[in-house]
Amino acid sequence: MKKILRKRLVQSSHDVEVQQKDPNSPLYSVRSFEQLNINHNLLKGVYAMGFNFPSKIQETALPALLADPPQNMIAQSQNGTGKTAAFILASLSRVDTSKPFPQVLILSPTYELAIQTANVAKQMGQYCQDIKFCLAIKGEGTHRGRKIKEQVIIGTPGKVMDWSLRYKLFDIQKINVYVLDEANVMIAIQGHHDQCIRVHKKLSKECQVMLFSATYDQEVMDFAEIIVPNPVVIRLRKEEESLENIKQFYVVCKSMDEKFSALSNIYGVISIGQAIVFCHTKKTASWLSEKLTKEGHAVALLSGNMSVSQRIAVLNRFRDGKEKVLITTNVCARGIDVEQVTVVVNFDLPVDQKGKADCETYLHRIGRTGRFGKIGLAINIIDGPRTTIFLKQIEDHFGRKILKLDAEDVDELEKLNKD
Numbered sequence: 001m002k003k004i005l006r007k008r009l010v011q012s013s014h015d016v017e018v019q020q021k022d023p024n025s026p027l028y029s030v031r032s033f034e035q036l037n038i039n040h041n042l043l044k045g046v047y048a049m050g051f052n053f054p055s056k057i058q059e060t061a062l063p064a065l066l067a068d069p070p071q072n073m074i075a076q077s078q079n080g081t082g083k084t085a086a087f088i089l090a091s092l093s094r095v096d097t098s099k100p101f102p103q104v105l106i107l108s109p110t111y112e113l114a115i116q117t118a119n120v121a122k123q124m125g126q127y128c129q130d131i132k133f134c135l136a137i138k139g140e141g142t143h144r145g146r147k148i149k150e151q152v153i154i155g156t157p158g159k160v161m162d163w164s165l166r167y168k169l170f171d172i173q174k175i176n177v178y179v180l181d182e183a184n185v186m187i188a189i190q191g192h193h194d195q196c197i198r199v200h201k202k203l204s205k206e207c208q209v210m211l212f213s214a215t216y217d218q219e220v221m222d223f224a225e226i227i228v229p230n231p232v233v234i235r236l237r238k239e240e241e242s243l244e245n246i247k248q249f250y251v252v253c254k255s256m257d258e259k260f261s262a263l264s265n266i267y268g269v270i271s272i273g274q275a276i277v278f279c280h281t282k283k284t285a286s287w288l289s290e291k292l293t294k295e296g297h298a299v300a301l302l303s304g305n306m307s308v309s310q311r312i313a314v315l316n317r318f319r320d321g322k323e324k325v326l327i328t329t330n331v332c333a334r335g336i337d338v339e340q341v342t343v344v345v346n347f348d349l350p351v352d353q354k355g356k357a358d359c360e361t362y363l364h365r366i367g368r369t370g371r372f373g374k375i376g377l378a379i380n381i382i383d384g385p386r387t388t389i390f391l392k393q394i395e396d397h398f399g400r401k402i403l404k405l406d407a408e409d410v411d412e413l414e415k416l417n418k419d
């Protein structure tokens, strides 16, 4: 199995350039970054990050976002196709460094994501030394009353609302660019929705609004079109949402012990890259991590009841490859970008509040692998009729077959080579 996966997952280095020439790929581009009229110093940052050509979303969104007058946008593109870079390039292009106050406000649903986005922004802006960044997340105190001078604020909705509306640490009317990353969840989740809308209502009429997400519910889309005036809308068809480069499989187990042993077998193959294992509850996640640790495996656990600093420390260790496996719940399903993740395991399939398969979360979870055209594997563990139905619902929703895999049977594993 190790051999097969190594062949499939690691020898895919030619892929990005090939995919960028394939018109059907989300990485396809006809233009270069130079042709997108990006500021010279930002362009240097882009190249320093190793980006040679824009992806489809970058080349489609940037001309409209950089146009004069600024265009509002509601954009959709698959997981891992470079949305973050698109909105950061557009936002940083609008910063007037002669003005020492916030002009760009980027909201993320979690603090891990806000930190990650801020890091991308700092890298992209590394040659624009006068652009300053400020993180508005839990744990980041500001001295009461200290006005924020940095031009770019990246944070979570609650903290941003506190700093702007409650403590008046910056003037929201002076914000020129307002970005909602993971817009679907920002609008669909009640708490975030209320905070984003309260901030949004205080923006000036001229402020450019950008919504980016890999998925949009119809209600969210309807609502977004009401709050974002005259937007340029970039949408995907349902069948384009799930990525070809992520191969999806399922394994059937009869008991918790079998699930555990299937996972142990899978664990055996992931020394070649890294894996994220998703569980339904914090309890299962910690049970699983204890059990694997007892067997001598180095695993990391990330769950919602950890403190801010613990969560960030766990993610940093995982990013640095200190642990190969991260066991988590939905807290890590969205946006987290760790390039070396080759396998995602759904120890439990995601379920929504109505007791149906949560297809959107499924897509975001498996999108933690297969970043920017890399090949990834998603393995779903099924343990009875209920989860079989969920799997079917997911297949039907995306119109994509999920193949059976026998974690014990080498011939079956050969299937990985054929798709």
Ligand SMILES: Nc1ncnc2c1ncn2[C@@H]1O[C@H](COP(=O)(O)OP(=O)(O)OP(=O)(O)O)[C@@H](O)[C@H]1O
Binding pocket: 050, 051, 052, 053, 054, 055, 058, 077, 078, 079, 080, 081, 082, 083, 084, 085, 086, 213, 214, 334, 335, 336, 337, 339, 367, 371, 372
């Ligand atoms: N033009 C490019 N060339 C090469 N790599 C790129 C390019 N744009 C982005 N990337 C890389 O691709 C990966 C995925 O990008 P990013 O995180 O922006 O995707 P995303 O669409 O925001 O994903 P998600 O929907 O999961 O949040 C990152 O590691 C990023 O550095």
